[in-house]
Amino acid sequence: MFVLIFFTVVLAFFLYRLFAPGGSRHALPLPPGPKPWPVVGNLPHLGPVPHHSLAALARQYGPLMHLRLGFADVVVAASASVASQFLKTHDANFSSRPPNSGAKHLAYNYQDLVFAPYGPRWRMLRKISSVHLFSGKALDDLKHVRQEEVGVLAHGLASAGSKPVSLGQLLNVCTVNALGRVMVGRRLFGDGGGREDQKADEFKSMVVEMMVLAGVFNIGDFIPALEWLDLQGVAGKMKKLHKRFDAFLTAIVEDHKRSGEGKHVDMLTTLLSLTDDADGEGAKLTDTEIKALLLNMFTAGTDTSSSTVEWAIAELLRHPKILAQLQQELDQVVGRDRLVTESDLPNLTYLQAVIKETFRLHPSTPLSLPRMASESCEINGFHIPKGATLLVNVWAISRDPAQWSEPLEFRPERFLPGGEKPNVDVKGNDFEVIPFGAGRRICAGMTLGLRMVSLMTATLVHGFDWTLADGLTPEKLNMDEAYGLTLQRAAPLMVHPRNRLAPHAYNASSP
Numbered sequence: 070m071f072v073l074i075f076f077t078v079v080l081a082f083f084l085y086r087l088f089a090p091g092g093s094r095h096a097l098p099l100p101p102g103p104k105p106w107p108v109v110g111n112l113p114h115l116g117p118v119p120h121h122s123l124a125a126l127a128r129q130y131g132p133l134m135h136l137r138l139g140f141a142d143v144v145v146a147a148s149a150s151v152a153s154q155f156l157k158t159h160d161a162n163f164s165s166r167p168p169n170s171g172a173k174h175l176a177y178n179y180q181d182l183v184f185a186p187y188g189p190r191w192r193m194l195r196k197i198s199s200v201h202l203f204s205g206k207a208l209d210d211l212k213h214v215r216q217e218e219v220g221v222l223a224h225g226l227a228s229a230g231s232k233p234v235s236l237g238q239l240l241n242v243c244t245v246n247a248l249g250r251v252m253v254g255r256r257l258f259g260d261g262g263g264r265e266d267q268k269a270d271e272f273k274s275m276v277v278e279m280m281v282l283a284g285v286f287n288i289g290d291f292i293p294a295l296e297w298l299d300l301q302g303v304a305g306k307m308k309k310l311h312k313r314f315d316a317f318l319t320a321i322v323e324d325h326k327r328s329g330e331g332k333h334v335d336m337l338t339t340l341l342s343l344t345d346d347a348d349g350e351g352a353k354l355t356d357t358e359i360k361a362l363l364l365n366m367f368t369a370g371t372d373t374s375s376s377t378v379e380w381a382i383a384e385l386l387r388h389p390k391i392l393a394q395l396q397q398e399l400d401q402v403v404g405r406d407r408l409v410t411e412s413d414l415p416n417l418t419y420l421q422a423v424i425k426e427t428f429r430l431h432p433s434t435p436l437s438l439p440r441m442a443s444e445s446c447e448i449n450g451f452h453i454p455k456g457a458t459l460l461v462n463v464w465a466i467s468r469d470p471a472q473w474s475e476p477l478e479f480r481p482e483r484f485l486p487g488g489e490k491p492n493v494d495v496k497g498n499d500f501e502v503i504p505f506g507a508g509r510r511i512c513a514g515m516t517l518g519l520r521m522v523s524l525m526t527a528t529l530v531h532g533f534d535w536t537l538a539d540g541l542t543p544e545k546l547n548m549d550e551a552y553g554l555t556l557q558r559a560a561p562l563m564v565h566p567r568n569r570l571a572p573h574a575y576n577a578s579s580p
């Protein structure tokens with residue numbers, strides 16, 4: 070076995086040197102970067118938390134770096150201006166994603182929206198989700214669903230009693246149920262009221278496992294000759310996890326077909342009813358494509374939003390003056406007689422600054438999602454080879470001291486009039502803070518994500534005072550990040566809520 074592996078790697082290495090993607094033979098140089106090791110290249114440089122290691126490397130080699138991971142060319146953007154070169158000036162060329170084991174084993178072999186190659190099928194899937202889920206009209210039509218689910222969360226917290234609550238877990242149930250009602254016409258878990266629910270715990274752990282696996286730099290993706298060996302066991306774990314997700318999604322789709330189409334007004338009914346010539350949307354979707362789309366929404370759309378709110382509350386607990394100022398704004402605009410609604414959000418200026426500042430310091434996907442160069446091109450005088458993977462270190466960009474004063478400080482005021490970035494938003498226009506990415510493949514669910522994150526944060530801050538469990542003081546709160554494609558807290562936030570509104574405000578009208 071050892072001899073076989075040895076010769077496979079050596080052969081692959083020499084074939085690679087022979088047919089290497091033009092970088093070294095090109096007139097322009099490749100961007101600078103750390104010297105790669107033989108065969109594995111710069112994989113060892115990535116360390117346990119790649120966005121941290123890549124940020125440190127960028128300080129040494131500059132905001133546009135070239136790495137060789139195994140046999141793959143990888144370029145890393147670590148400043149706002151370099152990111153805008155890739156995602157604005159050269160966006161069309163970087164609108165596909167590189168092949169990877171996650172797309173193959175977890176996302177139904179690229180049949181989903183997140184990993185679909187840029188082209189007609191991606192356009193069709195993106196259009197379907199834009200029209201039925203994310204358009205202004207679709208979002209407004211379903212705003213009562215989000216408000217009801219956030220109301221159920223507040224009701225559960227108001228009756229939490231003396232036991233501490235795991236805030237991230239409850240927020241996750243809230244986002245999954247809100248999305249579940251929109252996507253498949255029903256809640257997926259329990260009553261959403263804050264009691265423990267084994268199925269919900271299991272689902273969250275599946276999503277987190279998916280993000281952890283998808284975040285692993287899998288050797289087989291970068292050294293194809295070694296793919297079959299699955300050295301880190303990643304592909305094996307992905308296949309097992311895929312079976313669990315598939316069973317979960319198949320049950321939902323079959324149940325929906327059985328319970329009679331036309332009864333529900335939800336996205337799954339619409340997807341099942343599309344025909345080949347359906348209203349210009351292009352094609353009938355197969356059951357696999359439908360399951361892949363549901364999988365995207367339930368994974369890309371839940372943990373990202375709920376963990377952002379968990380980070381926001383953790384920051385506010387560490388900054389009591391900012392928390393008090395936000396509560397004051399909420400009391401002024403909403404009063405103490407009812408919960409926040411989505412219609413209040415445009416009137417909550419300080420809340421918006423707090424949300425932006427949370428996204429700046431804790432972007433849910435710190436390395437965004439990878440893109441790929443469809444053709445070779447020139448950026449800032451460097452050669453970017455065809456097929457190179459692009460990583461945008463959005464985490465490093467939004468902590469860049471060249472752009473932000475005291476970048477590690479949580480200071481929402483920087484986004485207010487008179488602050489250093491009064492007109493900057495997080496929607497992909499201002500490259501110094503791009504938590505949702507930018508360009509053609511910007512997050513499809515950005516508007517929904519922003520509304521959910523804002524509504525949940527506002528409701529938690531307005532509805533409750535908070536203390537940390539086990540007598541922990543805010544200064545001692547662990548703010549470490551766990552490893553994965555998404556930015557989880559290493560230690561879940563355990564807290565005690567204390568009601569601050571009139572008792573009737575918490576009486577959620579359960580649908």
Ligand code: HEM
Pocket residue numbers: 182183184195248365366367369370371373374377432433434437438439440504505506507508509510511512513514515517518519522
């Ligand atoms: C806090 C909330 C969220 C954040 C920070 C976030 C972040 C991101 C990022 C960085 C990307 C990659 C963009 C790029 O390549 O430039 C992405 C893609 C995507 N997101 Fe989100 N996301 C969030 C919420 C959601 C929600 C609520 C949904 C759906 C329910 C969603 C669905 C998607 C999909 C489908 C894609 C792939 C788009 C494509 O490839 O065309 N996301 N998201």
